[in-house]
Amino acid sequence: MRWLILHLCVTRAEVRLVLRALSRRYQARLEPREVQPGTLDKRITRNFRLALLIGLLTVHAENPRLAASAIVVLPVAIVLLALWLAGLLR
Numbered sequence: 001m002r003w004l005i006l007h008l009c010v011t012r013a014e015v016r017l018v019l020r021a022l023s024r025r026y027q028a029r030l031e032p033r034e035v036q037p038g039t040l041d042k043r044i045t046r047n048f049r050l051a052l053l054i055g056l057l058t059v060h061a062e063n064p065r066l067a068a069s070a071i072v073v074l075p076v077a078i079v080l081l082a083l084w085l086a087g088l089l090r
Helices: 002-008 012-030 042-046 048-062 064-086
Strands: none
Touching: 002 048, 012 042, 012 048, 042 048, 048 064
């Protein structure tokens, strides 16, 4: 996860922004009445990299097994799809 954060966040401000958003989401799970979980910073919603990172880190926090299996399953699925589109699998 550290590698992912370091490669998707370009500046230190982006790292702080992502960590702050994750802490807000975690706080919303603990105290659902005080923080609205659906609200994100506009900088995150406009930036695909940061939105992707928030999503991946949230999935990893909620279910680490799902995040670990996705690392293996997604590349295999992409290769199989490419082979099927090329006509090698029928």
